[in-house]
Amino acid sequence: MIDALQSIIPTVLFYSAPLILTALGGVFSERSGVVNIGLEGLMVMGAFVGIVFSLTFEDVFGSMTPWLAILAAAIVGGIFSVIHAVASVSFNANQVVSGVAINMLALGIGVYLTKQWYGKGQTDMVDGFFRTDIPILSEIPLIGPIFFERIYATSYVAIILAFIAWYILYKTSFGLRLRAVGEHPMAADTNGINVYKMRYVAVIISGVLGGLGGSVFALTIVSNFSHSTIVGQGFMALAAVIFGKWHPLGAMGAALFFGLAQSLSIVGSGIPLLQDIPQVFLLIAPYVLTILALAGVIGRADAPRANGVPYIKGSR
Amino acid sequence: MTSNNKFLSLLIPVISVILGLIAGAIIMLFSGYNPIDGYLALWRGAFGDAFTIGETIRRITPLILTGLAVAFAFRTGLFNIGAEGQVIVGWLAAVWVGLAVDAPMIIHLPLAVLAGGIAGGIWGFVPGLLKAKIGVHEVIVTIMMNYIALFITNEIIRSVLTDHATKTDRIPETASLSSEWLQTLTFYSRLHYGILIALFAAAVMWFLIQRTTIGYELKAVGFNQHASKYAGMNVSKNIILSMVIAGGFAGLAGAMEGLGTYGNISVMSGFTNLGFDGIAVALLGANNAFGVVLAAILFGVLKEGAGEMPTGAGVPTELVDIIIALIIFFVASSYIIRWVILRFKKEGK
Amino acid sequence: MDYVIEMLNIRKEFPGIVANDNITVQLKKGEIHALLGENGAGKSTLMNVLFGLYQPEKGEIRVNGEKVEISNPNIANDLGIGMVHQHFMLVEPFTVTQNIILGNEPKTKTGKINIKKAEKEIQELSDRYGLSVDPSAKISDISVGMQQRVEILKTLYRGAEVLIFDEPTAVLTPQEITELIEIMRSLIKEGKSIILITHKLKEIMEVCDRCTVIRKGKGIGTVEVEETNVDELASLMVGREVSFKTDKKEATPTENVLKVKDLYVRDSRKVDLVKGLDLDIRAGEIVGIAGIDGNGQTELIEAITGLRKSHSGSIQLNNKDITNLSPRKVTESGVGHIPQDRHKYGLVLDYPIGENIVLQTYYQKPYSKATVLNYKEIYDKAEELIEEYDVRTPSAQTLARALSGGNQQKAIIGREVDRSPDLLIAAQPTRGLDVGAIEFIHKKLIEERDKGKAVLLVSFELDEIMDVSDRIAVMFDGKIVAYVKPEETNEQELGLLMAGSQLNKAGGSQ
Amino acid sequence: ACGGGADDEDTNDEGSTGNDATNEEEAEDFSAAMVTDVGGVDDKSFNQSAWEGLNAWGEEHGLSQGNGFDYAQSDDVSDYIPNLNRLIRDDYNLIFGIGFELQESIEEVAKQNSDKHFALVDDVVEVPNAVSILFKEHQGSFLAGVAAAQKTTTNKLGFVGGVDSPLINKFEVGFIAGAKSVNPDIEVDVQYAESFADSSKGKMIASDMYNDGVDIIYHASGATGNGVFNEARDLKNSDPDRDIWVIGVDRDQYEEGEIGDHNVTLTSMVKRVDVAVQDVTNLAMNGDFPGGETLEFGLEDNAIDIATTNEDAMNQEIIDSVNEWEEKILNGDVDIPKTHDELDTFLESL
């Protein structure tokens, strides 16, 4: 039992971390009323920057490289997301349309530049992150080996960020304002809150977190960048946002659920009882489980009321 | 006032395309390519000769249908990210019927096409039902349904349609949309009769949405469920119907691939992207049938033309993705373009 | 002169319309100043200009004699101007406290919002002005009247000296209105000044000191309330004579149309809100339901119209059972319904007016044949009703959203009446409308009655109930507790009945 | 020399159509081009290898890209036909389709253009003016299995496949046969990711396998394999003494295995597409185009190879054992299975 947990939980954690980070970005953006289906693109951008940075500076920064690389990815992700903010906040663009464009643009730019800079469609391998034991915590009996041994530090960064995001959204005035803007922008406006500014900030945060998520994915799992580095993870993160009812901890839970379902479907094929089940059932299990969970337990999830609605001052 | 608006609605996409192409040219210049060569290659790639024209039309065909699939759901206030999965099952079903049934063309072909549409419809039914009855967000369910479609289809190809092979046999002529005549006309491009089905589907969508009580109800439900209920409409039924019809369009797109372009189905190691491109096509086409056709044409031309750019001008094909993305941005931000145009007009007066 | 606020020669344009054309309003310290005008006259616009939401094209604003530029609500707040909007500016999932402090949050040293401190302050403020608001309640859980007090607290919390109330009483029950008036008086006592927008002339007469009248965007003038009367105000505002007492002949009710027996209806939380209700309405009469909001009126109407399932009991229309039929079936059996919430239920705001006109009949001939719509028929009908019901709209193609509330309501009434239903249910049909529009709607209801239709009127306005009904059914706690004739009762008696008192001509109070 | 199955008599018969086309031109006028599959020309795998072969051929004959040889890149399965036609219109004499995905496209185009020569890598086309180039992956995989069986300390091996298909089954089956030939007690855990691009799944599977005591994983899964390498490198990083290995595929994946001073790539099953491409092009240029035939390239052509770059890991003992089995294969002493059914009979015979 403990053995099984010790094999499943670290897997779940590394699989989920990029989804958690990106989904948190989605939560910020959508809580402020800006639909963000461009998460996939933000992850692509993050993965691209994370890998390119690592390739370029691995020799300079040594073992610090991956940390600096995800930082760089976060910054570039934030800058890149400004495009989405300008279109959907300032120009009243349809936010879904703008998000779709972000997805295409990021992949286009990423692969185009890879070809320009490296003369081929995929980069070389980088070292990226490695698992470590978390000091002290890994010594705790029972829990230590399961949760804190041989873990990517980035997984805990993701989980801690989820709690920070929760604190920011629900305990600080910034969070209160951000949520107000996503529920009833005009009310926020009449209270003297700058709706546009809040939405810009929220979208940029989603870019930062999406960039972080993409780079963590690239640096913990893939080790290089190509057109097939990010294939659908951003959409899974979007699903986590909704599954988690637009709540940071909910989104984290959803991402962990996806990871668990994936992990079980792989571990499952090794369990004697399940061995006779055709593999296809294990393959689709994570997705079917998600639908069942939604239909049976989670049910209706109401988006922030002003989600997707451009705010036009003075309109009724 | 309204004619002015109509004019603007036409002008804005044109301006967006021009701006997108200009941006593409600038990028080419900066990365050391000759934009004129690049665009000439693009042109040759899309319209160079009868063959490329045939291929361009062939590429447009499924895009129209997936565009309609997304647009139709949008009109009822639903976001169908599931066109991808609906395409896959539609493709499977069409080929399956193509292989399993033995009948004269007049029966076989319509049956196979219909099977594709129905399979897509069933794939749309699930998220529709869950949305209507339990309120589960259709975006997640459709995303999940995409993966389920992919894996199940692969398994059926391997275990049911073939004896553990990667692709099925070719469908017989009686179920095929391809035509010797069209192919000879276009130097053996894979142009097939599916384009007629796609255009007909667009006309059906227009008619359904604009001219029938069904469309009237679907749109009303999309705008305001409370008022629709008050007016005696069955909100659940309309949500489900909308997803089923949308899925049906996407399923037809799959049938086009299975019965027209490829004539079979292979195990897929990833998504076809037809469904995801459909989102862009729908939105670029402002979710209306005519717009979707135009957007699919634009999309198809650029994508097909892109193939020639690396050989013709050394430019990576991804440049075209960048250009398309920028065009979408410009259309989406039409507010600002509109504003600029109106500004100019005022000053002109 | 010690004016706290002066708005001088204000002009505000919207595309294609001049909403405010050279309007002047001057507010004295410590007064309640009414702003009166028809729907669409430009009152809200003028106040939004004062609050910094709109920028005027022309004109000047002075606060305590100093010229100011109010380019956003923050500046208005800083100048001590607070506004209670016509449509509440409250974030529903938030608590009272969160709504009030939004934008001015007290913080602890760690940057966290100091909710405890805020709640205490709000409790104090609430006690001081007698508002009795629960600071930790969620907005979505409290009544409309409470929500309005939250809006008031919001302005007070920001230290407003001048409060603007935009139609505060349109959404309130008579009790709540009385309480609001008390609150306004206590505000004045504390040295605040108030601008009050209302369509109810009686309220102006009761609480206001002066009244500025606006007609079609133009300022007509300011009058001392003591020196005027309701009729003069009305004709100043509309530009013609208005009659308040609706003329109507004696009703001649005939056979029974609606028969509700022992009806039970539950709300979404599975609580019975209609509890064994009986109700009869005959052809040719208007039955008015008087009652305080929340006594089951909404659920009763929803049950009759099929929007909500009833739990037990029966509803008969023309002796046919219509209990728990679908809304469509109910409509087809001959029920018309002017819904209480016209934006939520009455209209598809993103459809053109023309298409809203056939909202229940689109699937019938001549509007469609074999599911194909006939736009010509639809729009011919729309044009006809627009003409007949005086719906002011640029065209039948205009989106319903673009119309003013009064005109939206007229379109709905036209649609419902035109189907000529045997039973017409009118829920709050005149809420938020100006006296001219109210007069028109009352006339239409009476016309229907005279054509031999049954009319069920639900209203929180006792005046309306008394004026229009032939019979009043008093509803309390999910039941009809009494029937009275309007000419045999008065507001005091009705008020007591609505509060659940058993007294009637029959006997003493409890 | 050309592939083992290429009978010279056949070549002359079937190639006659081709001869008409080529005889009229000087050898120098001969040109060849290739269409990649969606992996692209720089996939560090067989597309790239094919392109290297074409380049080597061009160099040999003093040609340059665009002038005697070229390639067309496919970004999408629907690009194959247009790309092939583009090259036909550009009048190349011999056109390669790289990857089994191009099978139908080559077949179709070859039928329509009987005056041109075509070649398909990794699958069979039955058209007189096209040649099919196959590789004996099962041979290489068998040797990989031999090496793994020698190396393993846990007697547990893993195989990660991309998409479950006859082609990838060939890798799987060859690998198992090789391992069990050395030691029948060895267990091989087999998993398919159902994708050639899902690194996270590759990593999860690898993590699960290594956790279960598997110490060597052979992957035939394209970019999914990135995840396998990633996991192995990570394990090696945290415990350099632990024996953790990956066997690469298609080309020498030595570089993917580098981690600090160590390398987790035990070996790679190398498919020399370049050798085959160069061979076939020369044949065609010389008028010996083996049209209609299926050429199977294997160990005997030096077109299948086992990498020994990682000298620390592939010690002499292992190399000797591999060579020994290679000898047996070349002598025809072992008949390596290619399908699950053949594997079953093979294992029974052990």
Ligand SMILES: Nc1ncnc2c1ncn2[C@@H]1O[C@H](COP(=O)(O)OP(=O)(O)OP(=O)(O)O)[C@@H](O)[C@H]1O
């Ligand atoms: N013949 C008609 N007469 C009156 N109104 C019409 C007529 N045809 C359409 N309408 C209504 O006018 C509006 C515009 O219709 P139109 O057919 O131009 O739509 P469209 O340009 O295709 O755009 P969309 O499909 O995005 O609504 C719609 O709301 C439609 O219901």
Ligand SMILES: Nc1ncnc2c1ncn2[C@@H]1O[C@H](COP(=O)(O)OP(=O)(O)OP(=O)(O)O)[C@@H](O)[C@H]1O
């Ligand atoms: N944001 C806006 N854009 C365009 N027109 C507007 C806008 N706001 C108000 N109007 C128009 O300006 C005029 C005045 O509207 P306003 O809301 O000020 O009227 P009002 O006197 O408050 O009416 P009511 O009694 O119905 O509240 C109306 O014709 C209205 O349609």
Ligand SMILES: [Mg+2]
């Ligand atoms: Mg108003």
Ligand SMILES: [Mg+2]
């Ligand atoms: Mg009003």
